[in-house]
Structures are given as structure tokens and as C-alpha cells.
Amino acid sequence: MSNPYESPVLPQGEINEPFALAQVEARTRTMEWVVLLVLASVQFTSIVDFVVVMPLGPQLMRAFKIGPAEFGLIVSSYTFAAGIAGLVASSIIDRFSRRTAFLSIFAGFLLGTLLCAVAPTYWLLVAARILTGAFGGILGGMAMAIVGDVFPENRRGAATGFLMSGFAVASVVGVPFGLYLGTNYGWHMPFVALVALGLPVLVIATFALPPLNAHLGKKHTHPLRSLVNTFSEPNHLIAFALSAALMIGGFAVIPYISPYLVANVGMRESQLPFVYVAGGLLTLFVAPVVGKLADWYGKLTMFLIIAPLSAVLLIAVTFLPPVPTLFAVLVVGCLMVSNAGRMIAAMAMITGSVRPELRGGFMSANASMQHIASGIGAYLAGLIITQAPDGKLEHFGTVGIVACGITLLSLIAAVRLRKVGETEEVLVAVPEHG
Template sequence: MFFARESCFVFLLSLIQFTHILDFMIMMPLGRNFESQFQITPKEFSVLISSYTYSAFFAGILSSLFIDRFNRRITALFLYSGFILGTLLCGIANTYWLLFAGRILAGAFGGIITSVLFSFVGDLIPEERRGRATGVIMAAFSAAAVIGVPISLEISGLFGWNAVFLSIVFISCLILLLMYLILPHVTIEKETKESNLQGLNDIVRSKRYLPSYLLIASVILGGFTVIPFFAPYLERNVGVSKDHLSLIYFIGGSITFFSARLIGSLSDRYGKKKMFYILVPLACIPILFFTNLKPGSIFLTILCTSGFMALVSARLIPAMALITSTVDPKQRGRFMTIVSAIQNLASGMGATIGGLILTVKDIHSPYQNFEWVGILAVVFNVAALVCVSKVFSSIEYLKLKQNGGVI
């Protein structure tokens, strides 16, 4: 019965993550729609993508001042309600700037929700099952690709891109009701009366947490310099049709859905650090292949994109499981909010950097210089390999401290 309740709880967290990821992910395959309707360049499109993540970054920093002062359940309900309102604004947008405003509002609330989800995991899931739980939540990325993107593209083709966001709003309202019924109350007792600003300052400046911040930034930049231009590149440079684009997301997402759960279990069994060392070099292979992909066999394209989606997302599973284990439980909400803020900042920076490197002659011509974007992504992945050993040392320090070995 206990494991059934835990599984139900983790599944609900994955549903929340699913809508948040889909709301963000669907912007990329709809990129050509935005470029055509609003007559925008790749740089302006990258602004639409990064506006969500930059907004989430600033909101995350602000919320980290007080997030550990509130019940986790209340915080999650409030943030998810704000995310729904932002997505609703996207659904009724009829201009570039109104859509831009909707992305900022959705990012301000939705971007923080991930930190609350992983705080729940850290608070309620034992360390020996944390990798599996993380894998289930991270599988929401795959579910968004398998189910969300193909269906959303069909909705877009039938009713227009605005209907996609309105559909997400409808689903999210149902999930909000489930959150109200299922989410447990989790309140962290504070041992000290330190000010919010002092508590934030201690966590941000802590040398023990710095490797975690550098790790998440490197991992995100190692994928997000490429990811925002995934679908537009396939359409512009590789000649992939809308139908084949849906197929690519379906197949790649299906593989990632099962591989994410497998990676989570393997991380618990063989060690999160070891799995990260294996997955990062493997992920660099499809990154380089994808950013040099040319028109040709659809089978080769699907093989390359599936490897890209599975391996690039897989790196996050052991990385996040390691990061959630580095922090004292009394600081976890605030710490994970900062981690999420850095993750969003890195996502925005990745989109911005990629948009600055890419050039086009007009809104219909192929991207140029995408191979350099791939090389830069590999450099960030190498940096992540350097950071992970120091994160592991932080975990060992915390275990020693909790066992009374550090004064």
C-alpha cells in the first residue's frame, strides 16, 4: 500500500512536469508558424524561447527568498495556477508582443514549479529510490514528445496554434484539481531565525553548493544551445515535413520514455556518478551528428534524432539525482529553487547563444553555422564532466556531517 501511494504521488508530479514541459517544448515545432505569421527572424524566435526561461530565472531568485517558509503543497498550487494563467494568455495572443508577454508570465510561475517537484522528491522519497523517482518525473519530457507534440501539431493544423495552448490550459485545470486532492502537506521546520536574505546569501555563496550550480548550468548549456532549433533546423535544412516531424517526436520520445526509467534504475543500482560519466560522452555523438545532418534518408534522420533526444535528456537524470542529494533538508526548497533558476538561465542563454551564432538569408532559407553550435554544446558537456566529481564530494561531506563526522 505504501509503495502504491508513493507511485501515485510520483506519477502526479510527472503529470505536472508533463504540462510544464509541453508548454515549453511545443514552441519549437511551432517555430515556423510564428516566423511566418509574425515575420520574425531566428534571433527574434530565440527571444520568444528565452523569454520564458529568463523570466523563470528572475522569478526563481525572488521566490528563493521565502519558498522554504511555506507549505510545499500551497506553493505548488499557487505556482501551477499562475502557470495556467500565463498559458491562457498565450492561447488568446494575436500579436508577437502579446505572445511574448504570455511566455514571460508562464515562465515566471511554471519555471519555478520544477524546483518544488524535486523538493517533494528530496523530502519524501528515500535516497535509495530517488534515482527511480527522478527518472519517472524526467520521463515527462518523453511523454510530451510522444503524446503532446504530435497531438499538438494536429490541433495546430486543424484549429491554429492558439488552440494548442488552450488545450494545455484545459488539461492543466484537471491536474490542478488532482494536486488539490492528492499532494501532501510538507512543512520544513526552521532551526534558526535567520533573515530570508541572509539564508539566500548563505546558500548562493556556499562553496559546497557551487559545484551543483556549475554542473546544472553546464548540462543545460550542453543541450540547450541546440534544442530550441531542433524542429526548425529539421524543416529548413533537412527538408523534414510536418508529418515526418510528428513521427520523429513520437519515435524519439517513445525511446526516451523507456530509457529514462531505465537510466533512473541503473543510476540507483550502479551509481549516479558512474552513469553520468557514461552518458555524457555518448550524448556528444548524436549532438555532432545532428548539427551536421543533411537531407537524405528519413530512417537515418530518425536514428540520429532519437539518439539525440534519448541521450541528451538522459544526462539530466543522474545529474539531478546527485544535486538533490547535496543539500541539507532544511535548505532543500530554497536550494532547488536556485538550481531551477540557474537551469532556466542556462536554457535562456543557450537559446540566445544559438540564435546569435545562426544566420539566415531570409525566413525560408536554411540555417548556417549550426555545426558550430554543436561543437559549443560538446564543450559544455566536457565542462559538466569536470564538475560532477566535485558534486559527488559534496554528497559525501553531507553524509559525514549527518553521521556526526563533521563538526
Template sequence: MSSATSLPSSPHALRESWLLFILAAIQFTHIMDFVIMMPLGPQLMRVFSISPREFGFLVSAYTFSAAISGLLSAFFIDKFDRKQALLVLYLGFTLGTFACALAPTFTFLLIARVLAGAFGGVLGALVLAIIGDSIPEERRGAATGKVMAAFSIASIGGIPVGLYLASHASWHAPFYLLTVLCLLVLVLAWRMLPSMRAHLLHHVPQHPAQNLKTIFTRANCLWAFALMVVLSMAGFTVVPFLSPYMVANVGFAEVELSYIYLFGGLATVVTSQYAGKLADKHGKKKVFMWAALVSIIPILVVTNLPQVPHWQAFVVTTAFFIVFGARFVPAMSMITSSIEPRLRGSFMSVNSSVQQLASGMAAFIAGLIITNDPITQKLQHFGTIGIIASVFTVLSMWVVTKLKQVS
């Protein structure tokens, strides 16, 4: 077996396992902070007496803030030790989450979401940059799948617990719990993560604006950003309004929403990692193409779902989450590998900015299209959102053919 494909030695394997565990824990908390807003939608709309449009803006506030901070961080993120940058960003994110827990009004919560997004968006980019720096390309798909499985774990454990606390205490409770978890992970990261300065060995001193110019003048980087945009539009036009639709149109009680995320998470915690392994074995583009093509079916079904027995709704929503993760894992692995290490931090920060901006636009546009029936209070035009998401899915399949792997 060649050295390029041989398994790492035992001590190195242990260090790599700890690195991926801590990165997954950080990813879990920051994803949990973002996705908990979706199932809390019906309760927040009721408590604050807000419309779907205002709820869409509440979701968008986080993503727009993350987009701006991601773009600004691209000027300096590659100049620092990855560990130190990660700890500072994670501390800021923890404070933003705590502010969400304290929020007494819609306006306060909106501001708190902006603060959390300012740090959370860059965190996700830095996590992926560390994977790109630390994990060889032949194992990068599997490593990305493990860290991306944090979304599934958040769905399995975090969201049901969060919904339970919100239903039996208040919507503030999940954010208090998340703050405590963030503090624990922060201490663990501080104690366990090694210094990460390898990217600085290839650093060429230049004006920060030159990094951005380099990134934005490379065709491959632009195709990576385009892939991020179409994928975000294909997903986040649907995801923020999935829970409100299940309550208003399919007949779920708010306390029953946790089962949607429980079943979806249980499935995707396995399938996301399997998608990463398949991507390493058969090629990331090939696996993405199949996952994207298949994903159109559950997108169209879930956005047109009538009142059906709950078990049928669970089948549809679980299939939706499975294909959502199966296409995202190889896509992120390809994007991470589309730039050399010396520019990866800046590139991933800009990519995070692009992702958050596109996700925010997706939620905002969906909020403009979806309306409440004044009599039945059912959500209208969610089927139109499904068509839009399917069109962007097809576009993503075309864009990915243009993307090249660099490192």
C-alpha cells in the same frame, strides 16, 4: 534486508506512487508548455515573419523570466507548506499558458511567455524539492527518472498532438489544450496531495537573505550550479533549433516533425527511468559520465545532418534524445541531494533560476550564431553549435567530479 533498503509498506507505496504520478503530471504540463515552442518554431517564424534571432528571443523570454522568479522565490519558498506553494504556482502557470493561447501578436505572445515562465520555472524546482524531501536517497534516482520521464511522455503524446492541432487548426490550439489539462491536474493535485510540512520541522528562523548567503558561500552548492550551467549550455544551444533545422536543411515537412518527438519520446520514456535505476545501483556519477561521453556523438551528427532519408534522421534524433535524458536524470538526482532538506526549496529555486538563465543564454547565443541563407533559406552554422555543445558536455564531466552528496 535492512530497513534502509526494504520496500515501503503497501499503503506507503500507494501514497508514494500517487505523489510521483501527480508530480509527473505537473512536470508534463510545464515541460510541454516549454518544449512545444521548439517544433512550433517554423510555423511561428512564418506566421509572425520573424528571424531565427527573434525566435531565439521568444524562447529566451520564458527562461529569463523563470530565472528571475526562481531567484526571488528562494527568499520565501521554504517557509510554506509544499502543497500550498505548489497549488499557487501551478494556478499562475495555468493562467500564463491561457494567455499564450489567446496571443494575437508576437509582442503579446512574448509577454505571455514571460508570465508562464515566471511560474513554470519555480514549479520545476519545487517538484524536485518535494522528491528530495519525500523519497529516500536510495530510491531518489529512480523517482527522479519517473518524474523526468514526463519530458518523454510530452514528446510521445503531447508534442505530436500539439503539432497536429497546430497544422490543422492554428498554433493557438496546443495552448488551449494545455490549459484544459492544467486545470484537470490542478484539481487532482488539490484533492489528492497531502500537506507537506516536514521541511519546516528543521526550519531555523532567519532573514531570507541569510538563506541565499548560506547557499552561495557553500562550495558544493556552487559546483551544483556550475553543473546546471554547463548541462544547460550543452543542451539548449541545440534543442530550440532542432525542428527548424530539420525543416530547412534535412527536408522535413512541418507536419512530419511530430514523428521525431514521437520516436524520441517512446525511447526515452523507458531509458530515462532505466538511467535512474542504474544511477541508484551503480552510482550517479558513473552513469552520468558514460551518458555524457556517449552523448557527444549524436550531438555532432545531428547538428551536421545533411538531407538524408527520414528513417536515418529518426535514428539520429532518437539517439540524441536518449542520451540527453540519460545524462540529465543522474545529474538532477545528484543536484537534489547536494543540500540538506531545510534549505532544499530555496536551493532548488536558485538552481532553477540558474538553469533557466543558462538555457535562455544558450538559446540566445545560438540564435546569434545561426543564420538563414538568403537564397535557400537553410540554416547555417548549426555545426558550430554542435561543437559548442560538445565542449560544454566535456566540461560537465569535469564539474561532476567536484560535486558531493549531502542527503
């Protein structure tokens, strides 16, 4: 009995073309999944590195004898370094192969994380956070550029959904485990664990990632001219506006959810992890589904459905009265899911809106815009929110209304964003077999 996995024997010189094409397709799909797993692992480490600093605040303030303002500098130094580095990288990143650039940036990120772990003083920790942010801020854009190069349009939404589920895994596993290490073994240990996790991923990525250098055949301009070109293309500006609106709308609310739940809704601090675990689990299961639906029914269609829903949930969360904990967890979890869903659809649209030879620089610039916009959103919300003598937060509902309005404005940018032609937007991800 013949083996169904072997090509049937044909006369010498003849080729079973359907079987050969099936083999190439199978190898391509396998390569795509390996690349996606590597990218998701890198996303996980970078997300946990950024997020875990915030709940470590009390320990850092005790260890370095600093106040809230100094701790705020530890957090914001990462964000602003990420934004500036993204702008610089956007002008030169397309001069290198995707693999070389990605591996170099990830190695720099791990070095910065290691320096965070061993920083003996406050200012050295701030410097280490600046270095980590400079590299970590570019990783997200590079990952999306690689997704855009490797995955064709009909599978890009699902790939984006899988990659963005790294946020959910970070919420469910990474941050709670990091807090456990920090609480029991000191604030250094979460950073040590991230380096220990990242080094094997770096080694695997060295062998797993394809060169992805087809864009190098294109003529590149001077870095400053490249930066000007990136920000002078009207379609790019629409994409940046879409990203900025989503990040401002989200980060005007997200950083203040925890204190609002404790001060106004009546939750205990010990119950807060349930909010993030529940939201992360919901996102973990829903994000891939949203990605597939975006491939089936269209990215813009899914965005036009999910973005208004997230706008309504922003209002719901910021006006949430004292309610049972389970209800509060459900509402905030739904907001997390809707925020992730709108970003999946939006990022898939944005990735397909730029020519392949410009994608690396563009996505770096877009990541930079996202970091800056998130900082703007959090800062503006801080100017609006006040704290009453009894500790409750006031005017959070006003922030929710503003965030809702900005989110709805993103619909205009999404509708106006155009997609690059099919022949321009997909690069060959594997060597041709001939």
C-alpha cells in the same frame, strides 16, 4: 482457511510487528506513487506549454502580423521570466510547506496559460507568457524538491527517471496533439486544452500531496541573506555549474536541429514530427531504466557513462550529412535519449547534494540557472551559425564541437559534487504511526 492479507490473531495487547511494518511500507509506497503521478502530470502540462509555442510560430506570426524578432520575444519572455522568478523564489520558498507552495505556483501557472489562450493582442500575449513563465519556471524545481523529500536515496533515481519521462510523453503526445489543435481550431486551443487538463490535476494534488513541512522547523534567514547563502555554498556552486554546463551544451544544438535537418540533411518539414515522436518514445522507455540503474550502480557512475556518449552524439548530429530519413531519426533520437539519461543521473545527484531544509530554495535557484543557461546556449549558437544563400546552415559543426567540450567539462563538476549525509538528506514523508 485464513485470509493471507489479514494479520494473524494474537493475544490481547500483542502486536504483529512485521505485519504492521509491512502495512506501513505498503501505504508509503502507494503514497509515493500517487505523489509521483501528480508531479508527472504537472510536469507534462508545463513542458507542453513551453514547447508548443515554438512550432505554433507560423500561426502566431500570421495572427498578429509580426516578424521573427517579435516571435522570438514571445519565446524568450517565458525563459527569462522563469529565470528571474526562480531566483526570487529560491530566497523565500522554504518558508512555506511544499504542498502550499506547489499548489499556489501551479494555480498561477494555469492562470497564465488561460490568459495566453484569450490574449487578443501581441503585447498582451507577451505579458501572459511572462506571467506563465514566472510560475512555470519554478514548477520543475519544486517538483524535484518534493521528490527529494518524499523518496529515500535508494529510490530517488527511479523516481527522478519517472518524473523526467514527462519530457518524453510531452514529445510523443502533447506537442503533436497541441499542433493538431492549433492547426485545425486556431492557436488558442492548445492553451485551452492545457488548462482543461491542469484543473483536475490541481484538485487531485490538493488531496494527494502530503504537507511536507518538516523543513519549517528550521530557522530561516532574511530572504536576501538566504539568496546569498544559496550562492555562497561551494557545493551549491558546483551543482549550479553542473546544471549550467549540461543546459548550455544541450540548448546550443537542440533549437537548431529541425532547420538543419531540413536545410542540410534533406528532410521534409512534414517528416520532422517523426524525429520528436521517435526520440520521445525511446526516452519514455529508456528513462525509467536509467533511473533504476542509477539506484543500483550509483548516480555518478551512470553519469560518467552517459555524458561522454551524449557529447559524441552532439558531434554526430551537428556534422550529419544528407542521409536517409530513418538514419537521421535514429541519430537524433539517440541524442535525445542520452540527453535525458545524463539529466536523470545529474538531477538525482544534485537533489542529494543539498540539505533538506534548503532544498526547495536551492532547487528553485537551480531551475532558474537552467533556464538562463539554456538561453545562453541558444544565443551563443545563434552567433556562430550563419545561413548560406542556398538556405543551408553553416558552422553548425562548430557549435557541436563547443557543445561537446562544455558537456565534457560537466564531468569535472559531477566528480567534485558531494552528497549530503544520509541522516540529513531524507525527510519523513508520511506521519509517524505510534
